[in-house]
Amino acid sequence: MRRRTVAVLGLVALALVAAACAPNATQSALEPKGPYAQKSFDLFVPVFWVAVAIFVIVEGLLVLFVFRYRHRKRQAARIPAQVHGNTRLEIAWTILPTLILAGVAVPTVATIWDLAAKPTGDVLEVNVLAHQWWWEFDYPGQQILTANELHIPTGRPVYLTLCAVGFGYGAPVPSQGGPPAPNACQTGPPDSQPPAGIGAAVIHSFWVPELAGTQDVVPDLTNHLTIQADEPGVYQGQCKEFCGLSHAYMRFRVVAHTPEDFDRWVAEQRAPASPDVTGPAEDGKAIFLQTCVACHAVAGLETANGQPVLANGGPNLTHLMSRDCFRGCTLAMTDANLRRWIENPRAVEAGSFMPDYGLSPDEVDQVVAFLNTLE
Ligand code: CUA
Numbered sequence: 268m269r270r271r272t273v274a275v276l277g278l279v280a281l282a283l284v285a286a287a288c289a290p291n292a293t294q295s296a297l298e299p300k301g302p303y304a305q306k307s308f309d310l311f312v313p314v315f316w317v318a319v320a321i322f323v324i325v326e327g328l329l330v331l332f333v334f335r336y337r338h339r340k341r342q343a344a345r346i347p348a349q350v351h352g353n354t355r356l357e358i359a360w361t362i363l364p365t366l367i368l369a370g371v372a373v374p375t376v377a378t379i380w381d382l383a384a385k386p387t388g389d390v391l392e393v394n395v396l397a398h399q400w401w402w403e404f405d406y407p408g409q410q411i412l413t414a415n416e417l418h419i420p421t422g423r424p425v426y427l428t429l430c431a432v433g434f435g436y437g438a439p440v441p442s443q444g445g446p447p448a449p450n451a452c453q454t455g456p457p458d459s460q461p462p463a464g465i466g467a468a469v470i471h472s473f474w475v476p477e478l479a480g481t482q483d484v485v486p487d488l489t490n491h492l493t494i495q496a497d498e499p500g501v502y503q504g505q506c507k508e509f510c511g512l513s514h515a516y517m518r519f520r521v522v523a524h525t526p527e528d529f530d531r532w533v534a535e536q537r538a539p540a541s542p543d544v545t546g547p548a549e550d551g552k553a554i555f556l557q558t559c560v561a562c563h564a565v566a567g568l569e570t571a572n573g574q575p576v577l578a579n580g581g582p583n584l585t586h587l588m589s590r591d592c593f594r595g596c597t598l599a600m601t602d603a604n605l606r607r608w609i610e611n612p613r614a615v616e617a618g619s620f621m622p623d624y625g626l627s628p629d630e631v632d633q634v635v636a637f638l639n640t641l642e
Contacts, residue, residue: 551637
């Protein structure tokens with residue numbers, strides 16, 4: 268029995284150690300890579316050591332007393348000196364914790380206010396729309412709408428407005444390039460509630476540990492968060508609040524560029540996709556216009572009756588190939604993954620809102636060929 272307990276404990280310890288070897292091991296709030304994450308970290312470190320000191324003192328005394336005054340058969344009558352009602356002690360252990368808590372509260376409240384303040388000066392604003400189970404990034408005034416990859420310039424605060432979005436119904440409309448709505452996250456009048464079986468907006472939480480603390484994304488609430496990266500690089504993020512079946516697959520990444528590279532990225536993203544395609548991609552485009560357009564937008568593409576293709580619940584695919592990942596940034600952008608995803612979305616993502624159109628393998632290949640032209 269004891270051996271079994273040891274084995275179980277050993278396995279648990281091994282699992283914990285193995286978890287530290289995950290490919291996203293850099294996803295650590297203890298390695299801040301920007302001023303906003305640094306502020307949280309600078310608060311965390313002293314509070315942590317204060318807590319460690321208190322823990323060691325309190326637990327040390329507890330263990331000491333447990334041993335020292337434990338029940339012994341021959342010394343049944345050994346009762347320690349009683350301090351009940353000792354005024355000095357009572358005052359001391361009331362005042363001391365009050366002072367410690369006050370000492371912790373002052374920098375904590377100051378940091379909360381500091382982080383909550385809207386940054387001034389040269390600020391990039393991005394609307395973040397949290398869907399089940401992917402992230403949409405809308406750059407107001409820039410005609411850029413992308414998914415799962417948030418591109419930012421280094422050395423510049425990025426002020427995020429975060430909204431929770433349902434599937435098509437009662438969803439805040441991305442600015443599609445216009446100015447942000449005054450209440451960006453208002454999901455419309457109560458009668459726009461989704462019909463049964465359609466995804467409602469639920470609570471998510473936005474977290475890029477290396478760049479900032481977490482911020483919940485709550486239906487009908489407009490929340491904000493400021494992030495900033497000092498150095499170019501890729502910073503892993505994820506949804507940190509259980510939001511349904513595929514919550515664990517709701518990842519994203521923040522790609523920080525030098526200001527020059529960021530301007531280049533903006534110019535590329537603003538260009539429309541080339542709608543003129545040939546070969547299998549042309550067949551794929553026809554299939555796309557019959558099925559995928561129900562949810563996915565491609566700027567520059569028109570339906571058979573001349574309507575622009577606008578987003579309706581699914582990620583904007585205009586520059587799909589400029590992204591390295593898809594499906595909540597859990598799949599690398601490869602033909603094999605795209606094929607697997609289109610063939611049977613629910614086999615890849617539990618509870619997926621993406622329907623299986625029952626395309627033949629050839630048709631799937633044609634759609635993938637078309638997607639490959641969306642650079
Ligand atoms: Cu979104 Cu968890």
